[in-house]
Amino acid sequence: MAAAxxxxxxxDERTPLLKSxxxxxxxxxxxxxxxxxxxxxxxxxxxxxxxxxxxxxxAVIIIILFIYDGSSLPDxxxxxxxxxxxxxxxxxxxLSIVAAASAAISQCKWLWYRQAEPRRLxxxxxxxxxxxxxxxxxxxxxxLRARHLAFIGAVVVVLANFxxxxxxxxxxxxxxxxxxxSTPEIVKxxxxxxxxxxxxxxxxxxxLSMKAGIYNxxxxxxxxxxxxxxxxxxxxxxxxxxxxxxxxxSRCVDITSHVEKECTNGKCHLLYIRNGxxxxxxxxxxxxxxxxxxxxxxxxxxxxxxxTSLLSKKVSDPDDALAVxxxxxxxIGKYASSVTDGxxxxxxxxxxxNDTARxxxxxxxxxxxPTSFGNESGMQPFRITHRAAIALNSFMSETFTGSGGINNxxxxxxSDVTQALFDxxxxxxxxxxxxxxxxxxxxxxxxNVTGPAYGTAWTNETYxxxxxxxxxxxxxxxxxxxxxxxxxxxxxSYRDILVWKSSNIALLFHGRSLRLSTRNxxxxxxxxxxxxxxxxxxxxxxxxxxxxxxxxxxx
Numbered sequence: 357m358a359a360a361x362x363x364x365x366x367x368d369e370r371t372p373l374l375k376s377x378x379x380x381x382x383x384x385x386x387x388x389x390x391x392x393x394x395x396x397x398x399x400x401x402x403x404x405x406x407x408x409x410x411x412x413x414x415a416v417i418i419i420i421l422f423i424y425d426g427s428s429l430p431d432x433x434x435x436x437x438x439x440x441x442x443x444x445x446x447x448x449x450x451l452s453i454v455a456a457a458s459a460a461i462s463q464c465k466w467l468w469y470r471q472a473e474p475r476r477l478x479x480x481x482x483x484x485x486x487x488x489x490x491x492x493x494x495x496x497x498x499x500l501r502a503r504h505l506a507f508i509g510a511v512v513v514v515l516a517n518f519x520x521x522x523x524x525x526x527x528x529x530x531x532x533x534x535x536x537x538s539t540p541e542i543v544k545x546x547x548x549x550x551x552x553x554x555x556x557x558x559x560x561x562x563x564l565s566m567k568a569g570i571y572n573x574x575x576x577x578x579x580x581x582x583x584x585x586x587x588x589x590x591x592x593x594x595x596x597x598x599x600x601x602x603x604x605x606s607r608c609v610d611i612t613s614h615v616e617k618e619c620t621n622g623k624c625h626l627l628y629i630r631n632g633x634x635x636x637x638x639x640x641x642x643x644x645x646x647x648x649x650x651x652x653x654x655x656x657x658x659x660x661x662x663x664t665s666l667l668s669k670k671v672s673d674p675d676d677a678l679a680v681x682x683x684x685x686x687x688i689g690k691y692a693s694s695v696t697d698g699x700x701x702x703x704x705x706x707x708x709x710n711d712t713a714r715x716x717x718x719x720x721x722x723x724x725x726p727t728s729f730g731n732e733s734g735m736q737p738f739r740i741t742h743r744a745a746i747a748l749n750s751f752m753s754e755t756f757t758g759s760g761g762i763n764n765x766x767x768x769x770x771s772d773v774t775q776a777l778f779d780x781x782x783x784x785x786x787x788x789x790x791x792x793x794x795x796x797x798x799x800x801x802x803x804n805v806t807g808p809a810y811g812t813a814w815t816n817e818t819y820x821x822x823x824x825x826x827x828x829x830x831x832x833x834x835x836x837x838x839x840x841x842x843x844x845x846x847x848x849s850y851r852d853i854l855v856w857k858s859s860n861i862a863l864l865f866h867g868r869s870l871r872l873s874t875r876n877x878x879x880x881x882x883x884x885x886x887x888x889x890x891x892x893x894x895x896x897x898x899x900x901x902x903x904x905x906x907x908x909x910x911x
Contacts, residue, residue: 365493398882401843406456406836406869413449414834417442418827421526425822429529438527438820439780446830450516453837456476457512458487458846461496467844470851480863487858490514495908505843512837519833525826527888533593533814541808542587542592542693543799544601546736548686550744562744562751564631566797570755571863573793574776579785581793582702585693586800589813596811598854600730601799602723602738603689604660605707605789608682608784609650611664615677627677633666633759639676641761642667644779646753651682658713658721658745660684660794661752663776682787684752687710688738689795691813715745728765736805854882861887 424430424438465483469475482499483506485492493513500507550563573581589596610627620627628634633643648654656662664681686909687709693702708725715721724737760769760778769775778785848855856862 363423367880375545381595386537398884400841400855403456403459403841407834407841410449410453410456410834411838413445413452414831416447416521420445421824421827424820426819427821428534435515442523442527443520445831446520449834450519452898454513454516454833456841457509457516457837459857461493461506461509461513463848464509465843466853466856467847467851468506469506470853479658484858486510486513490517504622505840505847508836508840508843512833512840513824515829515833519830520622522818522826524568524821528821528823529818530821531816531818533818536591536813536815538590540589540591540596540695540811541588542585542596542811542812544599544691544806544809545799545801546602546738546803546804546806547741547803548602548744548798549803550747558662562747562848565611566748566794567751569793569797570752570790572772573790574773574786576789576793577780579782579789581789581796584793585700585702585796586821587693587695587700589695589698590694594695594727594811594812595814596693596809598690598692598730599809600636600688600690600725601795601806602740603704603707603795603807604684604689604791605687605689606682606684606787607653607656608680608787609652610679611650611681612677612679614649615666616680627666627668629664629666629679631903632664635666635668635677639668639670639757640763643759644774645757645778647681653681655711656683656685656709657711657781658686658709658715658740660686660748661756663753663756665783667778667783669778678783680783680868682784684787684791684794686713686721686723686740688723688729690730691807715749716742717746718742721745724818794809815828859887 420438420441430438461483465480466480468483479499482492482496486496486506486509490513496510497507497514500510512855517775533616550561550566572584597808614629614632616628616630617624618628626634626636629647630651632647633645635641635643635676642665644663646664648662649664653662662681662683664679666680667723668675668676669678687707689704690708691702691708692705693700695701706729708723708729710723713721713723720742721740723739724738755771755773758770760768760774767775769778777783854862
């Protein structure tokens with residue numbers, strides 16, 4: 357009898373016994389559904405599916421991001437966005453890999469107790485809590501201190517809480533300029549011929565549009581003639597390739613060193629330039645006239661105007677003199693133009709002139725720059741009709757000849773242009789602005805030859821920008837979790853331990869002091885068999901004889 361009891365105790369150490377009258381549940385399961393269920397319970401098929409699902413979801417995320425990275429927003433149904441799809445897939449990926457890692461942590465408790473050294477019973481609860489969430493995983497981390505494979509699983513469960521924030525940082529939306537489809541235009545010209553508003557030729561006078569350009573350039577106190585160029589840009593943001601156009605260029609030099617003075621008793625009463633303007637008396641005066649003084653301006657042709665302004669602005673100090681000689685001449689300008697937020701920006705990149713050309717009463721001025729300058733081959737040469745050139749030269753010479761000044765009793769100037777030249781703080785810049793304004797008038801004429809320069813209109817577009825570096829953490833986490841799962845599978849196989857994972861039934865069936873069955877029963881080890889057998893066993897929590905509580909089988 358004692359021997360039989362000892363044999364029973366030995367059997368209890370391994371597993372309870374099934375009744376001998378019952379058929380083995382481990383040998384059952386001939387149907388496909390039951391076999392599949394046994395495979396899910398007794399092996400790692402479900403966890404491997406979860407790991408593959410996590411990897412597949414991450415792969416789909418990467419594919420979607422690769423397809424739409426740098427592209428405009430996809431035309432999807434309104435209920436779907438890239439962020440929502442990525443969030444949905446990342447949730448699937450995280451939940452799947454965490455579930456697989458949690459099952460592996462649960463299996464680790466059996467590995468923990470399979471070692472030769474006895475382990476604390478409390479560790480059962482630590483492993484169980486670690487498989488349920490990050491708080492338990494943190495407790496397991498401090499308990500194991502990297503002494504067991506489960507430490508990696510606990511790290512995965514804790515770090516999985518940062519999975520979604522990292523994925524959410526992957527996709528951003530930025531704005532860029534793209535062609536809108538419309539074609540902007542900006543004026544340019546190859547011909548200048550004075551015409552009336554009706555388009556009729558004006559043989560000996562300057563057309564009103566050119567006069568307006570001259571006055572606008574001189575009176576523009578902001579020196580912003582570039583803003584007056586005629587263009588069309590429907591989007592408010594346009595650009596043009598560099599182009600060439602007939603233009604007016606300018607150059608000014610300081611010739612104050614040419615000013616001579618006549619003084620009496622240390623006080624100067626006469627300022628003059630040989631073959632140029634003269635100032636006499638007190639300061640606060642200007643005198644302008646056509647001149648040919650500075651050697652730096654010699655040979656600049658074909659000339660529109662060359663003049664000198666002699667100024668003495670301080671009324672109390674007539675010795676405070678400034679002399680500037682300027683030349684305005686026909687040229688070919690190479691321009692870079694753009695419109696940003698409705699504001700035009702135009703820069704003269706380079707200019708070319710023909711110094712051999714001269715005004716002639718019978719022949720037009722011809723300017724034909726080399727193709728290397730940007731001249732379009734096969735086009736007519738740049739041309740200024742002789743009538744327009746003569747008329748403009750005569751008008752400019754008359755307009756920029758004059759004098760005037762200010763004193764304690766008031767001011768008097770021979771013309772508004774002379775007053776504008778006196779009042780400006782930077783005469784050179786004002787003449788540059790004048791040249792630009794006159795160029796705008798030439799370019800704005802419809803010469804029936806040139807046509808406008810065509811550019812590109814830009815509009816803002818929101819596009820998808822992928823910050824790939826933020827995917828490194830989720831991808832690494834999935835890789836580590838997969839390796840952890842594989843490590844647990846191999847360790848379980850190496851130690852010849854059955855796959856029980858988080859089953860409480862296995863603990864009840866194999867607890868040393870638990871008696872859930874009678875004798876004469878066959879061993880039950882596989883989780884599927886224990887689960888099937890547990891359906892036939894009823895238990896209840898009862899109070900023991902010594903005042904404690906126990907889970908007792910109901911016979």
